[in-house]
Amino acid sequence: MAEEFLATEMDTAVRVVHLASSLCVKVQDKLRLPSSANGHVKSKDDDSPVTVADWGVQAIVSWVLAQVFGGQNLSIVAEEDTESLSKAESLGLLGAVSSAVNEALSEASKYGLPKPDKPLETTEILEAIGRCNSLGGPKGRHWVLDPVDGTLGFVRGDQYAVALALIENGKVLLGVLGCPNYPVKKEGLSNGCNQPGTKGCVMYAKKGSGQAWMQPLIPGGYPEAATLLKVSSVDDPVLATVCEPVERANSNHLFTAGLANSMGVRKKPLRVYSMVKYAAIACGDAEVFMKFAQSSYKEKIWDHAAGVVIVEEAGGVVTDAGGRNLDFSKGVYLEGLDRGIIACSGQVLHEKLIGAVYASWESSSL
Numbered sequence: 575m576a577e578e579f580l581a582t583e584m585d586t587a588v589r590v591v592h593l594a595s596s597l598c599v600k601v602q603d604k605l606r607l608p609s610s611a612n613g614h615v616k617s618k619d620d621d622s623p624v625t626v627a628d629w630g631v632q633a634i635v636s637w638v639l640a641q642v643f644g645g646q647n648l649s650i651v652a653e654e655d656t657e658s659l660s661k662a663e664s665l666g667l668l669g670a671v672s673s674a675v676n677e678a679l680s681e682a683s684k685y686g687l688p689k690p691d692k693p694l695e696t697t698e699i700l701e702a703i704g705r706c707n708s709l710g711g712p713k714g715r716h717w718v719l720d721p722v723d724g725t726l727g728f729v730r731g732d733q734y735a736v737a738l739a740l741i742e743n744g745k746v747l748l749g750v751l752g753c754p755n756y757p758v759k760k761e762g763l764s765n766g767c768n769q770p771g772t773k774g775c776v777m778y779a780k781k782g783s784g785q786a787w788m789q790p791l792i793p794g795g796y797p798e799a800a801t802l803l804k805v806s807s808v809d810d811p812v813l814a815t816v817c818e819p820v821e822r823a824n825s826n827h828l829f830t831a832g833l834a835n836s837m838g839v840r841k842k843p844l845r846v847y848s849m850v851k852y853a854a855i856a857c858g859d860a861e862v863f864m865k866f867a868q869s870s871y872k873e874k875i876w877d878h879a880a881g882v883v884i885v886e887e888a889g890g891v892v893t894d895a896g897g898r899n900l901d902f903s904k905g906v907y908l909e910g911l912d913r914g915i916i917a918c919s920g921q922v923l924h925e926k927l928i929g930a931v932y933a934s935w936e937s938s939s940l
């Protein structure tokens with residue numbers, strides 16, 4: 575019998591996101607200790623934070639993908655690089671990354687993944703991180719990774735996500751989101767996620783399957799059960815929950831409040847770090863997600879690829895503010911994006927929101 579399309583890719587991606595999420599949980603716990611907080615976080619040139627977890631996840635995902643699919647023709651587009659980590663003054667940080675990576679990889683077989691014969695040397699870890707320097711593009715297969723999305727949320731002990739997607743010829747074929755702090759609902763648990771009282775899940779979907787799935791995160795291993803995800807059936811804006819980025823610098827809160835108000839939304843917006851916003855739409859906890867960054871900012875593919883396919887396969891709609899599909903074929907950036915990104919649980923809310931965008935744009939340029 576022919577193997578199911580992308581079966582190995584999907585299986586590997588889901589398993590490695592579980593493993594990566596376990597690394598993040600441990601690092602986030604350590605960040606709570608005042609003694610290690612500073613040593614595990616660094617500022618990038620744009621003043622955004624990067625942590626042991628960002629580099630650690632990028633290293634293990636890259637290493638596992640290379641083991642399973644061969645390093646030769648592997649293309650990985652990912653957020654982090656090795657520049658600051660390779661500097662002499664970063665020796666302590668590199669040591670912390672190395673410990674986190676080797677601790678996680680020592681558990682890899684519990685996740686059904688390959689495991690190194692001996693702990694990886696720091697040179698191998700830097701190589702794995704540095705290999706993820708592909709620029710993507712319109713042709714061929716590219717893995718797309720945001721090792722920690724919402725790093726600000728991560729360092730603040732809040733929501734964040736591990737996001738891995740596979741793009742082929744510009745289309746997102748599969749997406750996986752690890753959401754270690756996502757509150758898994760009781761209703762979800764009754765359907766097979768049999769870990770009462772836990773938080774944390776991994777969501778995943780394959781393009782065109784019409785299905786999106788959620789597994790609980792379980793400590794130290796890979797779960798048997800998965801639950802089907804479905805977007806909310808609410809299409810009345812009065813009942814809808816709108817989510818958006820926490821930081822004003824990342825999305826225009828005033829503009830989105832105006833849009834929400836004009837489409838008839840009454841509830842206060844839910845401000846959540848990271849692609850957990852896509853997760854909330856996919857599993858029916860929210861109905862609308864909007865992000866309107868400053869016009870000088872170019873959205874990156876790793877901030878959206880996994881979330882978009884999961885929301886779409888769970889029954890939702892994701893477009894730019896002009897109603898067009900996001901274009902993942904142009905390299906690292908979502909080139910040609912019209913103003914902002916909107917994701918809705920269904921067509922009705924989506925049409926109302928697009929209408930509100932047009933009305934507001936016309937009135938603002940009068």
Ligand SMILES: Nc1ncnc2c1ncn2[C@@H]1O[C@H](COP(=O)(O)OS(=O)(=O)O)[C@@H](OP(=O)(O)O)[C@H]1O
Pocket residue numbers: 622653720722723724725726727818819820821822823824825846847848849865867868871874877
């Ligand atoms: N100026 C600006 N405008 C818009 N977006 C930006 C900007 N700067 C960064 N980023 C990217 O936003 C990612 C975090 O988005 P969030 O939706 O999680 O924002 S927020 O943290 O809740 O405010 C964040 O992802 P991570 O770096 O992976 O955390 C960035 O890729």
Ligand SMILES: [Mg+2]
Pocket residue numbers: 720722723724876877
């Ligand atoms: Mg990100």
Ligand SMILES: [Mg+2]
Pocket residue numbers: 628653720721722723724725
């Ligand atoms: Mg990131």
Ligand SMILES: [Mg+2]
Pocket residue numbers: 622623653725
């Ligand atoms: Mg970042």
